[in-house]
Amino acid sequence: MRFPQFLLPGLLLLAASTSALSQSTSSPAPELSALPDTPPRKVLVKLGLNVARGLSYGGYEGLRASIPVVTGIEYSVSPGFTLYSQLGVDVSVPTYRSFYRQNAVTPSASLSLGGRYYYNQAARARNNKPHGPFVGNYLAFQANLDRFRSPLSATFRPEGRWPMRTTYAPGVTMLWGMQRRLGSNFLFDLSTGLGVSGNVSGTAMPGYTTVNINFTPQVNLGFYLAR
Numbered sequence: 001m002r003f004p005q006f007l008l009p010g011l012l013l014l015a016a017s018t019s020a021l022s023q024s025t026s027s028p029a030p031e032l033s034a035l036p037d038t039p040p041r042k043v044l045v046k047l048g049l050n051v052a053r054g055l056s057y058g059g060y061e062g063l064r065a066s067i068p069v070v071t072g073i074e075y076s077v078s079p080g081f082t083l084y085s086q087l088g089v090d091v092s093v094p095t096y097r098s099f100y101r102q103n104a105v106t107p108s109a110s111l112s113l114g115g116r117y118y119y120n121q122a123a124r125a126r127n128n129k130p131h132g133p134f135v136g137n138y139l140a141f142q143a144n145l146d147r148f149r150s151p152l153s154a155t156f157r158p159e160g161r162w163p164m165r166t167t168y169a170p171g172v173t174m175l176w177g178m179q180r181r182l183g184s185n186f187l188f189d190l191s192t193g194l195g196v197s198g199n200v201s202g203t204a205m206p207g208y209t210t211v212n213i214n215f216t217p218q219v220n221l222g223f224y225l226a227r
Contacts, residue, residue, distance in 0.1 A: 044074040044134045046187065048224030053090055066090040066108075070222055076133050080121050086112045090148075108149065112173075114142025130180055140175040140191065171197025173218055181226075189222040 053068040072086035088110045116138045124131035146169040177191025199212045 040076070040079075040133045042076045042133075044076075044226055045072075046074075046222075046224035046226040047071045048222055050088060050220055050222045052219045052221040053088070065093040067093065070224070072224075074116070074134055080118045082116045082118070082134065084112075084114055084116060084142075086110075088112075108147060110144060110146045112142045112144040114140055114144075114173075116140040134187075135179060135181055137178045138176070140177060140193075142173050142175065143171075144173060144195070144197075145170050146197070167199055169197040169199045169214075171195050171214075171216075175218070175220075177220070182223075185225060185227070187224055187226045189220065189224065191218075191220045193218050 048070060050068040050070045054066060068088060068090045070086060070088040072084060074082050074084040076082050090108045090110075092107070117140075118134075118136040118138045121131050121136060124136055130136065147166065148169075149166050173193055173195030175191045175193035177189060177193075179187060179189045181187050195216045195218055197214050197216060199214060
């Protein structure tokens with residue numbers, strides 16, 4: 001039996017298309033280029049409250065309440081090591097109006113500059129614990145300058161108001177602490193340590209000042225909005 005010649009072109013076209021299809025399916029798919037790693041964050045900006053400074057003991061004034069607003073910035077120098085600056089403003093809230101509380105609302109402020117070392121970052125990563133930029137347990141050393149005002153009890157004025165005394169307290173502080181993220185936009189920072197400062201303040205006698213050296217334990221518990 002003779003093969004019909006009019007079918008030959010169709011068979012050749014079918015064979016060619018089948019061969020091309022087999023080659024396209026057998027050839028390996030091109031590899032996708034790896035996405036570049038996201039660079040770690042270098043700067044952290046935070047704003048919040050240091051609730052541990054909300055209450056303090058004021059001697060004759062009893063417990064003093066305040067609104068402790070804190071803002072700060074932290075810069076990552078290298079993995080685990082950061083530099084930071086922090087400004088805190090405590091606006092006192094009168095709990096009662098006493099003989100010593102004629103000037104009740106007395107704001108104070110504190111400026112700190114220091115460095116932190118977040119230790120055991122590799123071990124925390126291996127154990128699947130919180131780690132990374134600005135997260136973990138840390139040791140810190142900071143220089144700070146506190147400014148606050150208090151009434152001069154020895155110079156009561158007839159109009160019933162006590163003149164105010166401004167006190168500056170430069171010092172240094174060593175801290176141990178932990179900083180953790182709370183979601184993507186918040187964090188808390190708990191620290192404790194010991195500082196030494198020298199109080200320089202005016203006295204009831206014009207032109208004279210007093211200088212005192214103090215060792216001060218410090219506890220901080222801050223809740224912040226962080227970006």
